[in-house]
C-alpha cells in the first residue's frame with residue numbers, strides 16, 4: 062500500500078515492531094522502514110523472522126531481527142539491549158505480537174487462559190517497560206503503539222483475549238499519564254477483522270460472517286492498520302496520548318464478530334413478571 066506520508070518521516074529513528082515477522086507487524090515494519098526508520102523485529106519463530114528480514118532488506122531497510130518470546134522477561138531484556146547495540150536508541154515501539162484462539166468462557170482451561178493473558182497482557186507490559194527504561198525515558202522521547210482488538214462491547218467467543226486487551230487498553234491510559242513527563246506518548250490501535258496470516262488460520266465462514274456484520278461490509282488490510290500506526294508514531298501525533306483508535310469499518314458500534322449461542326434465555330423470576338403486568 063503506498064504511503065500518504067513524507068518519505069523521510071522517520072529518518073534517523075529506530076522502531077521496534079514485535080511480531081514483525083508476519084501480518085500487521087510486517088506491514089508496519091515495511092511502512093516505517095520505507096519512511097526511513099531502522100527496524101527491529103522479534104517473534105518466536107526464527108525462520109519466519111529471517112524471511113521477513115530478507116524481504117525488508119530487499120526494500121533497502123536496515124533491519125535487526127531476533128527470536129524473542131515476549132512472555133519471557135529475560136528474552137525481552139536481551140532483545141531490547143541487542144537493539145540498542147545493533148541499531149541505536151529506539152524512539153518507536155509497536156506492541157503488535159499477540160494472539161489467541163476461539164473458545165467459550167465455560168470451557169477454556171486454566172492453561173489456555175494463562176497462555177493468552179501472558180501473551181497479550183504480560184508480554185506487552187514486559188516489552189514496554191524494558192524499552193521505556195533502556196531507550197525512551199533516558200532519551201526523553203518515545204512513541205508506543207499497542208495493537209489490541211475491538212473489545213468495546215466485550216469479546217464474546219474469546220473471553221481471555223478480551224480481558225487481556227482491555228488490560229492493555231487501561232495500561233495505555235496509565236502509561237500515557239505517568240510518562241508524559243518523559244515525552245513518551247502511548248496509544249492503542251484496535252483493529253476490526255483484518256485479512257492476515259493470523260486470520261487465515263480462522264475458519265473462512267467466521268471471517269465471512271465478520272465481513273457481513275461489519276458496517277462497511279469488508280475486512281480490513283494490514284496496510285491500512287500500518288498507516289494508522291505510522292501516524293501515531295509520527296510527530297503529527299505529538300499531542301495525542303492515552304487514546305484507543307478503532308480501525309474496523311464501524312464494527313465496534315454495530316454487528317458481532319462471532320455468533321454466540323442462539324438459545325432462549327430462561328424465564329424471568331416471578332417478581333419481574335408481576336412488575337411487567339403493572
Ligand SMILES: CCC/C=C/C(=O)SCCNC(=O)CCNC(=O)[C@H](O)C(C)(C)COP(=O)([O-])OP(=O)([O-])OC[C@H]1O[C@@H](n2cnc3c(N)ncnc32)[C@H](O)[C@@H]1OP(=O)([O-])[O-]
Nearest residue numbers: 159160161162170172173176177180210253254259260318
Ligand atoms: C475478531 C478478531 C480476530 C482476531 C484475529 C487475530 O488475533 S489474528 C492473530 C492470530 N494469531 C495467533 O493467534 C497466533 C498466536 N497465538 C498463539 O501462539 C497461541 O494460540 C497462544 C499464544 C495463544 C497459546 O500458545 P502457547 O504456545 O502458549 O500454548 P500451549 O501450546 O502451551 O497451550 C497452552 C494452553 O492453551 C490452549 N490452547 C492453545 N492453543 C489452542 C488452540 N488453538 N485451541 C484451543 N486451545 C488452545 C490449550 O488449552 C493449552 O492448555 P492445555 O490443553 O494444555 O490444558
Ligand SMILES: NC(=O)C1=CN([C@@H]2O[C@H](COP(=O)(O)OP(=O)(O)OC[C@H]3O[C@@H](n4cnc5c(N)ncnc54)[C@H](OP(=O)(O)O)[C@@H]3O)[C@@H](O)[C@H]2O)C=CC1
Nearest residue numbers: 080083084085104105106130131158159210254255257259
Ligand atoms: N488480524 C486481525 O483481524 C486482528 C489482529 N489483531 C492482533 O493484531 C496482532 C497481529 O496479528 P496478525 O498480523 O493478524 O496475525 P499474525 O499471527 O500474523 O501475527 C502475530 C505475530 O505475533 C507474533 N507473536 C505471537 N506471540 C508471540 C510471542 N509470545 N512473542 C513474540 N512474538 C509473538 C507471531 O510470531 P511467532 O509466531 O513467530 O511468535 C506473529 O508474527 C496480534 O496481536 C493480533 O491478535 C487484533 C485484532 C484483529
